[in-house]
Amino acid sequence: MFEVIIVIAVILAIAIAVVLIFAATKPDRFSVRREITVQAPAEKIFRLINDFHHWVAWSPYEHRDPALKRTYSGMESGKGAVYGWEGNNNVGSGRMEILESTTPSKIVIKLDFFKPFEGHNTAEFTMLPQGDSTLVTWAMHGPNQFMAKVMQVFMNMDHMIGKDFAEGLANLKRITEK
Numbered sequence: 001m002f003e004v005i006i007v008i009a010v011i012l013a014i015a016i017a018v019v020l021i022f023a024a025t026k027p028d029r030f031s032v033r034r035e036i037t038v039q040a041p042a043e044k045i046f047r048l049i050n051d052f053h054h055w056v057a058w059s060p061y062e063h064r065d066p067a068l069k070r071t072y073s074g075m076e077s078g079k080g081a082v083y084g085w086e087g088n089n090n091v092g093s094g095r096m097e098i099l100e101s102t103t104p105s106k107i108v109i110k111l112d113f114f115k116p117f118e119g120h121n122t123a124e125f126t127m128l129p130q131g132d133s134t135l136v137t138w139a140m141h142g143p144n145q146f147m148a149k150v151m152q153v154f155m156n157m158d159h160m161i162g163k164d165f166a167e168g169l170a171n172l173k174r175i176t177e178k
Contacts, residue, residue, distance in 0.1 A: 019153050026149035032158050033139040034165040040176035042127035042134045046104035048172060049125050051077035052096065058171035060164045064090040077101075092116045096123070111140065117147065136172060138165045 038045060048054045052072060056062045065087035074082040078101040086093040092115040100108035106126050113119040121142030128135040140161065148157070 019150065023146065023149040023153050026144060026152050028144055029141060030144045030148070030157060031139065031141040032161045032165060033137060034162055034169055035135060035137040036166075036169040036173055037130070037133050037135055038173045038176055039133050040173075042104040042129050044176050045127050045134055045136055045172055046107070048175065049107050050081075050098070050101055050103075052081055052083035052098075053077075055083070058168055058175055060167040060171070061091055064088075089116060111142075119145070119148070136169055138169055140165075 048058060053076075056070075062068065068085060068087040068091060071084040072082065073084070074080045074097065077098075079098050081098045082095065083097075084093075084095045085091060092113060094111065094113040094115075096112075097110045098107060099110050100106065104127055106124070109123040109125075111119075111121045111123045113121075119142065121140050123138070123140045126135075126137045126139075128137075144152075151157070
C-alpha cells in the first residue's frame with residue numbers, strides 16, 4: 001500500500017512540474033483584440049464608450065450580476081471619468097478610468113481588477129471611419145502574471161475574453177445601427 005502511495009505522489013509531482021514548466025513558457029504579456037464594422041458614424045459609437053453610464057446598454061459584463069454595484073466618479077465622461085464595480089464571481093470587482101479620449105477616434109482606459117484575481121491592464125477602443133461605416137476595435141493588453149500563465153495551460157484566454165469583446169461589439173452595432 002505504501003508503494004502505491006509513493007507512485008501516486010511521484011506521478012502527481014511530475015504532473016505539477018510539467019504544468020509549471022509549461023506555464024513558464026507562456027509570454028510575459030497578453031493581448032486580446034476584436035473588431036467589427038458598424039453602419040453608423042464614429043461619433044455615435046464614441047459617445048456610448050466614452051461615457052461609462054452608457055455601458056449598461058452594450059457591455060457584456062453589465063448583466064452577469066443583477067445585484068451589481070456601480071459607482072461613478074471623476075468627470076462625467078471622457079478623460080478622468082471613473083467607473084467602479086463590485087459584484088458576484090461572474091464579474092468580480094474593479095475600476096476603470098479613461099486616460100485618453102480623442103473624439104471620435106480613440107479611447108484608452110486603465111482597467112484594474114481586484115477580485116477574483118488582481119490584474120492591471122489597458123483597454124483601447126478605436127473608431128476608424130470607412131465611408132458610411134466605422135471599423136470599431138476593442139483591445140486589451142497587459143502583463144501576464146504567473147498565475148494567469150498557469151490558467152492559460154488549461155484555458156484559452158484569447159477565446160474566453162475575445163468572445164465577450166465580440167458580444168459587446170455586436171451590441172454596439174445593434175444599438176447604433178437603429
